[in-house]
Amino acid sequence: MYVLGRGGTTDDLDRGTASDDGTAHGDETNCDDGNDRDADQRPHTARIGSFLARDGSAGAAVGVDLDRPHAGVVFGKRGTGKSYTLGVLAEELAAAEGVAPVVVDPMGVFGGLEVAGGRVVDPAVRPASIPPSAWPPLLGLDPASGPGSLVWRVVADAVDDEPGAARDSDITTEPDPSPSIAALREAVAAADAPRETRRAAANHLRAPAVIDLAGIPDAAAAAVVRAVARGLYDARIAGDLSRLPWLLVDEAHAFFDGVAESALRTLLTRGRAPGVSVVCATQRPAALPSVAVSQSDLLVSHRLTAARDVDRLAAAEATYLAGDLASRLPDGVGEALVVDDATETAHTVRIRERRTPHEGESPRASRLSDGGPG
Numbered sequence: 242m243y244v245l246g247r248g249g250t251t252d253d254l255d256r257g258t259a260s261d262d263g264t265a266h267g268d269e270t271n272c273d274d275g276n277d278r279d280a281d282q283r284p285h286t287a288r289i290g291s292f293l294a295r296d297g298s299a300g301a302a303v304g305v306d307l308d309r310p311h312a313g314v315v316f317g318k319r320g321t322g323k324s325y326t327l328g329v330l331a332e333e334l335a336a337a338e339g340v341a342p343v344v345v346d347p348m349g350v351f352g353g354l355e356v357a358g359g360r361v362v363d364p365a366v367r368p369a370s371i372p373p374s375a376w377p378p379l380l381g382l383d384p385a386s387g388p389g390s391l392v393w394r395v396v397a398d399a400v401d402d403e404p405g406a407a408r409d410s411d412i413t414t415e416p417d418p419s420p421s422i423a424a425l426r427e428a429v430a431a432a433d434a435p436r437e438t439r440r441a442a443a444n445h446l447r448a449p450a451v452i453d454l455a456g457i458p459d460a461a462a463a464a465v466v467r468a469v470a471r472g473l474y475d476a477r478i479a480g481d482l483s484r485l486p487w488l489l490v491d492e493a494h495a496f497f498d499g500v501a502e503s504a505l506r507t508l509l510t511r512g513r514a515p516g517v518s519v520v521c522a523t524q525r526p527a528a529l530p531s532v533a534v535s536q537s538d539l540l541v542s543h544r545l546t547a548a549r550d551v552d553r554l555a556a557a558e559a560t561y562l563a564g565d566l567a568s569r570l571p572d573g574v575g576e577a578l579v580v581d582d583a584t585e586t587a588h589t590v591r592i593r594e595r596r597t598p599h600e601g602e603s604p605r606a607s608r609l610s611d612g613g614p615g
Contacts, residue, residue, distance in 0.1 A: 242283070242288065242303070243292070243301055243303050243588075244286055244303075244304045244305070245304065245305045245539055245581045245583070246305055246309070246311050246539050246581065246582070283304075284337075285306070285339065285340075286304040286305070286307060287305040287306075287329075288333065288593065289303055289304060289305055289541075289593060290302075290303050290577075290590045290591050290592040291590065291591055292588055292590060293571070293590055303579070303588070303590050305330065305333070305539060307333070307337050307487075310512060310516045310518045311513075311518045312509050312512065312513070312518065312537045312538060313518075313520040313521070313537050313540065313541070314493075314520070314521050314522070314529070314533060314534055314537045314539075314541070315541045315542075315543075316522075316523060316524070316526045316542040317524060317542065317543025317544060317545065318543070318544055318547070318550075319524050320574065322543050322574055322576075322577070323491075323522050324351075324491055324522065324599075325575065325592065326522075326541055326543070326592050327344070327489050327522045328350075328353070328597070328599060329592055329595060331344050331354055331359070331489055332354065332596055332597055334489075335354065339485060340484055340485050341484040341485065341486040342487045343469060343486060343488050343489070344489045345465075345469070345491060345493075346361075346455065347462055347492045348491065349455030350491075352598075355597075367468070368400075368425060370467075370468040370471070370472070371467065371468070373393050373394075373397035373400065375500050376393060376396050377389035377390075377392055379463070379500045380460065382442075387434065387435065387437075388441035391429060391439065391442045392425075392429070392442045396425060399425060426443050429442045429443045459495060460499065460500070462495070463496055463499040463500045464500060464501075466490065466504070466505070467500050467503075467504045470488060470501065470504035470505055470507070470508055470519075471507070473488060474504070474508060474511075474512060474517050477515035477517055478515050485516040486518070487518040487519075488518070489520045489522070490519065490520070490521050491522045492522070493522055493523045493533070494524075494525045494529055497528070497533065502530075505521070505533075506532060509532055509533060510532065510536055520539070526542075526545065526550040526554055527547070527552070527553045529553070537582075538583065540580040541578075541579050541580075542570060543570075543571070543574075543575075544570055544571060544576075551570070569587070571589055575591060576589065577590050
């Protein structure tokens with residue numbers, strides 16, 4: 242098995258090697274049905290698929306290193322397999338020891354991971370996990386406005402008044418020592434401020450009470466992502482988390498323009514030292530900050546057609562992807578170009594089949610009609 246992120250040597254290639262054109266050589270093959278883990282699959286290795294030869298056949302198995310922390314990105318236009326690939330990685334993480342996978346699911350398509358022992362939760366974010374200065378923009382308020390400054394002051398006072406107030410990193414299911422959203426609304430209502438200012442602030446404070454990421458407002462989702470990202474990072478710094486966390490963020494472009502950005506940047510730039518991995522998946526690479534790609538040592542790209550998205554990929558990985566990058570990106574659904582920073586090579590891979598249900602497939606009218614299948 243060729244292992245991405247482990248500095249591919251004979252130790253990692255086992256019975257097969259791969260050329261730069263993505264063709265696998267050697268006697269190792271697999272059918273990539275995803276039903277069983279490879280008999281020779283090493284611990285702390287995630288099998289994501291197999292090399293795709295030019296004739297379309299599957300070659301040596303391809304895995305991702307889970308032993309060390311990594312930063313990665315998964316690209317692909319809609320319908321090419323981006324979320325599917327993220328789900329494959331999540332399955333492998335769920336089966337590995339010593340790691341703690343967390344999936345940010347904005348679209349509600351990863352529920353099938355419960356079959357692999359996953360747990361779908363509606364996260365509860367402590368208000369104190371968001372700094373007071375971040376609350377006005379989180380709620381869509383100008384910090385200099387009356388309602389914005391009132392929210393800032395109320396949150397700051399409420400957190401200071403709580404002797405057991407949560408740190409910026411806290412996200413938990415334990416009893417909440419930090420002020421609740423309801424308590425903040427009550428404080429706003431009792432504040433010494435004009436009635437209209439208090440009403441506007443109270444109305445905006447209703448948004449973060451919605452915490453289900455599927456279909457909730459962007460600001461509320463960003464608050465969850467920030468709390469989770471900071472929570473994982475700070476827990477590792479403090480020694481409170483024995484396993485190495487992996488944060489998988491689907492539709493990541495939506496979280497790099499708001500309150501979650503600083504927390505995600507922290508994982509990308511400083512997460513490896515405490516052992517926190519992050520993988521950002523998006524159909525819009527150009528919408529990610531350049532640091533998301535430049536700091537990634539693992540890159541998986543399904544088909545891209547927008548010129549600016551291809552340019553973002555090429556600019557960040559020009560050393561390894563010389564020539565016409567657009568012509569190297571595969572066309573087939575479930576096929577991807579993988580870039581391995583450890584070996585400074587790029588290969589074409591066919592992603593293996595999921596072992597758990599994939600809920601991201603587009604609905605079809607034919608399946609809803611009386612005469613349509615299933």
